[in-house]
Amino acid sequence: MHDFVQYVQSYLSSDQTPGAAGNIFWAVVYVLLVFVGLSVAVIAMNWLERKILAHMQVRLGPMRVGPHGLLQPIADALKLLLKEDIIPDGADKVVFWVAPFIVVLAAFTVFVVVPFGPTHAITDMNIGILFMLGVSSLSVLGIVTAGWASNSHYPLIGALRSSAQMVSYEVAMGLAVVSAIMMTSLEGNGTLSMIGIVQAQLAQHEWFLFKFFPLGFIAFGIFAIAMVAETNRAPFDLPEAESELTAGFHTEYSGFRWSLFFLAEYSAMIAVSSIAVTLWLGGWLRPFPNLLTGTIWNLAFSLIPGLTFLFLGAICFYNTARMPKHPLFKIQTIGLAGFGAVLALIGLVMFVPAVRDRVGDIFWFSAKVAGFMYLYIWYRGTFPRYRFDQLMKVGWKVLLPTGLALLILTAVVGMRSELLAQVKEVLHR
Amino acid sequence: MNPSLPSNPPVATPYFFYGLAAIMIIGGILVITRKNAVHSALALITTLLAQAALYLMLYAPFVAGVQIILYAGGIMVLFLFVIMLISIERNMKERQFNKQWVVGIVAAGALGGLLIAVYTTTKGGILFPPVGHESYVDGQNTQGIASLLFSQQSGTYMFAFEIASLLLLVAIIGAVVMAKKRI
Amino acid sequence: MTNISTLHYLVLGAALFLLGVIGVLTRRNVVIILMSIELILNAVNLNLVAFSRYWQGIHGASALQGQVFAIFIITDAAAEAAVGLGILIAFFRNKETVNVDEVNLLKW
Numbered sequence: 001m002h003d004f005v006q007y008v009q010s011y012l013s014s015d016q017t018p019g020a021a022g023n024i025f026w027a028v029v030y031v032l033l034v035f036v037g038l039s040v041a042v043i044a045m046n047w048l049e050r051k052i053l054a055h056m057q058v059r060l061g062p063m064r065v066g067p068h069g070l071l072q073p074i075a076d077a078l079k080l081l082l083k084e085d086i087i088p089d090g091a092d093k094v095v096f097w098v099a100p101f102i103v104v105l106a107a108f109t110v111f112v113v114v115p116f117g118p119t120h121a122i123t124d125m126n127i128g129i130l131f132m133l134g135v136s137s138l139s140v141l142g143i144v145t146a147g148w149a150s151n152s153h154y155p156l157i158g159a160l161r162s163s164a165q166m167v168s169y170e171v172a173m174g175l176a177v178v179s180a181i182m183m184t185s186l187e188g189n190g191t192l193s194m195i196g197i198v199q200a201q202l203a204q205h206e207w208f209l210f211k212f213f214p215l216g217f218i219a220f221g222i223f224a225i226a227m228v229a230e231t232n233r234a235p236f237d238l239p240e241a242e243s244e245l246t247a248g249f250h251t252e253y254s255g256f257r258w259s260l261f262f263l264a265e266y267s268a269m270i271a272v273s274s275i276a277v278t279l280w281l282g283g284w285l286r287p288f289p290n291l292l293t294g295t296i297w298n299l300a301f302s303l304i305p306g307l308t309f310l311f312l313g314a315i316c317f318y319n320t321a322r323m324p325k326h327p328l329f330k331i332q333t334i335g336l337a338g339f340g341a342v343l344a345l346i347g348l349v350m351f352v353p354a355v356r357d358r359v360g361d362i363f364w365f366s367a368k369v370a371g372f373m374y375l376y377i378w379y380r381g382t383f384p385r386y387r388f389d390q391l392m393k394v395g396w397k398v399l400l401p402t403g404l405a406l407l408i409l410t411a412v413v414g415m416r417s418e419l420l421a422q423v424k425e426v427l428h429r
Numbered sequence: 430m431n432p433s434l435p436s437n438p439p440v441a442t443p444y445f446f447y448g449l450a451a452i453m454i455i456g457g458i459l460v461i462t463r464k465n466a467v468h469s470a471l472a473l474i475t476t477l478l479a480q481a482a483l484y485l486m487l488y489a490p491f492v493a494g495v496q497i498i499l500y501a502g503g504i505m506v507l508f509l510f511v512i513m514l515i516s517i518e519r520n521m522k523e524r525q526f527n528k529q530w531v532v533g534i535v536a537a538g539a540l541g542g543l544l545i546a547v548y549t550t551t552k553g554g555i556l557f558p559p560v561g562h563e564s565y566v567d568g569q570n571t572q573g574i575a576s577l578l579f580s581q582q583s584g585t586y587m588f589a590f591e592i593a594s595l596l597l598l599v600a601i602i603g604a605v606v607m608a609k610k611r612i
Numbered sequence: 613m614t615n616i617s618t619l620h621y622l623v624l625g626a627a628l629f630l631l632g633v634i635g636v637l638t639r640r641n642v643v644i645i646l647m648s649i650e651l652i653l654n655a656v657n658l659n660l661v662a663f664s665r666y667w668q669g670i671h672g673a674s675a676l677q678g679q680v681f682a683i684f685i686i687t688d689a690a691a692e693a694a695v696g697l698g699i700l701i702a703f704f705r706n707k708e709t710v711n712v713d714e715v716n717l718l719k720w
Contacts, residue, residue, distance in 0.1 A: 487661050511643065548622065574680055600690075600694050
């Protein structure tokens with residue numbers, strides 16, 4: 001027993017991720033934390049998407065189920081779990097059963113290397129970004145088999161279109177990622193590891209978004225467009241839009257299996273947003289880590305997580321005051337006030353110094369990813385859908401040549417001193 | 430498991446190896462015996478992913494990453510696409526194995542016998558010492574492969590790299606031409 | 613349990629190679645034959661990477677030629693799968709069948 005306690009405590013003073021330190025207990029703890037965090041994030045995304053889309057369309061969204069619809073995701077989850085599980089006649093039972101699990105597996109395994117902080121990752125593989133790109137490309141297999149196993153026309157066409165789209169935009173994503181990786185090698189050794197990429201941004205005093213302006217920016221733009229297409233979201237959601245193909249490859253899936261696809265889609269969105277945040281937006285770094293240093297600035301920036309949660313709690317209390325005074329609304333008012341109290345309590349806990357130092361990295365990373373989630377919802381509310389041939393044209397004829405040109409330009413600009421030296425040497429001979 | 434052992438060498442290696450080897454062999458047997466081509470493709474994907482894990486055990490992380498991206502995420506998607514474009518329901522009701530299956534198995538058995546003979550003679554035994562652990566430098570695998578492929582001093586495979594890209598170009602043109610309805 | 617040596621990997625590679633050869637020689641469906649060819653290429657890759665590891669034990673961490681060879685073979689396999697499946701689509705359009713022993717128009 002004492003051995004075990006010592007094993008648990010031996011990790012707390014190390015400066016590595018649990019996977020790199022070989023500590024299995026803490027690795028399992030981190031895995032469970034990632035699971036729980038992802039589930040909470042998906043539930044929150046469900047609610048946020050409906051509310052934000054509604055407000056963008058000048059309506060209110062779900063308001064009945066809980067105070068301001070806060071319990072709507074739970075009601076949705078209950079409905080999905082209790083629905084009848086229908087398997088179409090003539091469908092291949094084994095493949096029909098396995099397909100959602102492949103997609104969920106691919107979407108969740110990606111989070112093994114996502115860095116929430118310099119030691120807050122499950123593990124830090126040396127090929128981190130390569131692993132993430134590879135495993136997220138495994139979800140295409142799940143979609144293709146799902147469409148095939150449904151033994152029906154709409155899912156098959158939806159699956160083929162969806163996988164063609166995902167494979168095309170993977171190429172553009174890969175090129176944008178490579179041009180970001182090249183920037184890590186400008187100072188010291190280049191690296192493929194996710195934590196190493198953020199540390200390279202810290203060492204070079206610049207987010208890769210602003211590096212060699214506008215090259216980093218265009219690379220980020222290519223990745224931002226390709227990642228929306230990769231996750232089958234608007235405006236690239238032709239294969240699964242309801243008015244086009246009656247929900248595409250997951251038409252025949254009902255209840256729990258559909259919720260697995262839904263979970264996998266939102267997890268994939270969070271995963272590719274994490275890649276974008278790590279590669280271009282500085283990962284877990286707070287704004288201006290090298291410019292505004294010193295204890296006062298560190299203290300000021302470390303107060304922001306707590307202030308954010310207090311602000312959210314204040315919004316909840318304000319809305320509690322605005323609730324109708326009818327006796328039937330009493331439970332909702334109390335519920336909203338309770339929720340606001342919980343948020344305010346979390347904010348107050350984040351002011352404690354011991355928590356403040358640890359939670360800063362995770363907060364900044366999550367805030368940046370949350371910004372990307374808001375962008376996803378904003379795109380859905382704003383853009384009309386691409387037709388399939390327009391979609392493929394954009395992927396192959398616009399993004400791919402731009403990505404290639406960007407790669408060459410980034411390489412040339414990054415190596416300009418060596419290239420100039422070689423040109424001078426050739427001219428002087 | 431004793432937690433005070435160093436993490437290198439890992440203690441569970443024989444279990445991982447035998448488990449992954451079992452997955453690969455079972456996947457291979459399923460590939461060659463299933464009637465339904467989609468089931469064979471799924472079994473092959475399992476084999477490829479287990480092989481990527483074996484590459485990680487051999488301290489070749491870059492090859493493992495390339496295997497997952499290209500083989501499992503690219504080539505197998507291509508296979509699944511083509512399986513869905515050709516109608517295999519009719520083919521599932523036909524005879525699955527050749528008329529010459531006996532000769533095939535005898536030939537494979539002869540090849541297997543040859544391989545066993547090579548691996549079990551004493552000379553073969555000397556050639557295969559245990560895999561060493563001290564030769565791996567953490568974080569240098571990708572850089573090492575890159576320097577073999579691209580660097581000016583020791584890049585002996587640059588020409589092969591360019592020829593491989595030419596080969597891929599030829600393959601793309603060939604596949605497009607052959608799958609077109611009207612050339 | 614003994615230590616895992618290079619021999620273990622070579623035997624596994626040989627077993628996969630044999631499974632692939634049996635698949636190529638005994639099946640009628642072209643797609644399954646192509647998948648068996650992929651099995652053969654994978655077995656070869658496993659051998660190469662195992663020997664690269666063995667060579668690293670002798671010559672140091674930069675003896676990565678086996679892994680480079682394996683990467684080239686994976687690239688090659690992709691090209692070959694693309695062309696092979698193109699051929700398959702072309703003759704499926706002609707004869708409506710995917711069995712190799714029915715492609716016998718040149719048989720004497």
